Amino acid sequence: MLDKDSKIYIAGHRGMVGSAVKRKLEQEGCNNLIYKSSSELDLRNQQGVQEFFNQEQPEVVIDAAARVGGIMANKEYPWQFLYENLEIQNNIIAASHQQDVEKLIFLGSSCIYPKHADQPMGEESLLTGSLEPTNQWYAIAKIAGVKMVDALRRQYDRDYVSLMPTNLYGPNDNFDLKTSHVLPAMIRKFHEAKGDGDSPVQLWGTGSPRREFLHVDDVADAVFFVLNSEMEHDLYNVGTGKDISIKGLALLVQRIVGHKGDIRWDHSKPNGTPRKLMNVSRMTKAGWTYNIKLEDGIKATYEWFLENLDEIKKVEIES
Template sequence: MNKGGKIYVAGHRGLVGSAIVRNLREKGYTNIIGKTHKELDLMNQADVRSFFEIEKPEYVFLAAAKVGGIYANSTTPADFIYENMEMQNNVIKASHDFKVTKLLFLGSSCIYPKNCPQPIKEEYLLSGYLEPTNEGYAIAKIAGLKMCQFFKKQYGDNFISCMPTNLYGPNDNFDLNNSHVMPALIRKFHEAKINNESVVEVWGSGKPLREFLYVDDMADACVFLMENYDGEEHVNVGTGKELTIRQLAEMIKEVVGFTGELKFNSEKPDGTMRKLLDVSKLEDTGWKYKVEMEDGIKIAYKWYCENL
């Protein structure tokens, strides 16, 4: 990317978008633009097209999305599929019509079938049934990925996609009703500690295996791909390492300093039992993660205490 080129980061205040802005600035990119939801509703096609016509961004990071954990995804699937498809359709089509030089679409590892062989290779996409608890979100992300592939195939647009594993870090969503497991547990343990509670409940059996990537590593991978990758196939982004939800809870408990007990509620859904990405394709291009889990959790918890 041209260091002085105009870069639009959609979702620049969110978990991933804010990290991408930090990374771009650290790398010397100076012409970065972002719009809040009040300034630009990405679900409004006319407004999106007007924005692209006026601003004429050269590069686009499409990190804006409606996201949430198992509870939010399973109870409001219509909202997840509709809102995400509206946003990504408008931005991708406007990027084509107004001749954006390059676009990166951010998906999610939930696009893969529920019972995928492990670790999950990019080629396993659409090879089986999806996890029902987040099917709406997953289908929207698959559609966005395919849109980028088809615009590249039909028109030659340089639109690429990456599929991150579970992300965490500064600017995460810590709302217990619609957050992911990492921020939810950080908040639960913190509140239990300051309220002198003796038990913290964790959803599910604690047995599912999950992979986590610190968000600044994700942002670094995004910028790396924009600078170095032009392939049609999407790229997995992760660490290639996994741990159980029980191990995660124990790690967060120690970082927060909660001294009580853990209680696993098996009546709550576990979701997919294992979801480890094969990241060999990304590593073969020359990128690898830097932040280990315990260090990342410490940074995330410090941010939570200072900001929320």
């Protein structure tokens, strides 16, 4: 069981996942959390990360730090998505090992699996086929992180675990249409179109691909579960085991937002992977399952978006 007094370092505490993990740990009474903003600690700087670990000597590390984005962002910034994510995770995982950190959780993404992996995708499908080209740069970096964790478990018997969540959404998501993922992008588009007299909303592709979505508070709950468990494997999928078509998702978001206009699909834009559904049986067998239903989660996320819209727009202008 996790000692509530353990010094726990959360990398990426301001991001969607990291902030959810921070909320969860605080709710559970963990009172010795440490974190630094990117202006205080550049995780791409090996020396800076090593000095931070030397000074703070964390007992537990949760690596939720990454450069993330949707199809457009991956297409425009392949070098940054590959190199910067490798830098960040290499520095954190290596420093954790060198400082004899007791437990580490490395958070990745379901995009590590092959584009045409058997559905639902099990952990054993890793490296059995080619990746989806539109996010291969990010995926390759995360695969390297998974293998680093695996190597440290094998060679040094480290209690380190990789968690691969499915598509996440929730508070502190990225709603910038230039870099966001599909669900927050839909919320933003439908909201703005609603305010523009229910003008038509244009979405990429055909709407036929199927995706699985998990509320970020559920992945934070999974992290807490793993911190309190002895895990048999190095790699676990974290998801719902249920998917929905992009068209179905669009109709759901449209109804929740209250947009009454048309949806127009741009068939000239890429669909991405035809289907991405996680096999979550390994995590279920370990004793964890999700709690938040998709419709309830989207409603809560839209409420958060409305409450924070002014700040979201302010940040976009400043950046």
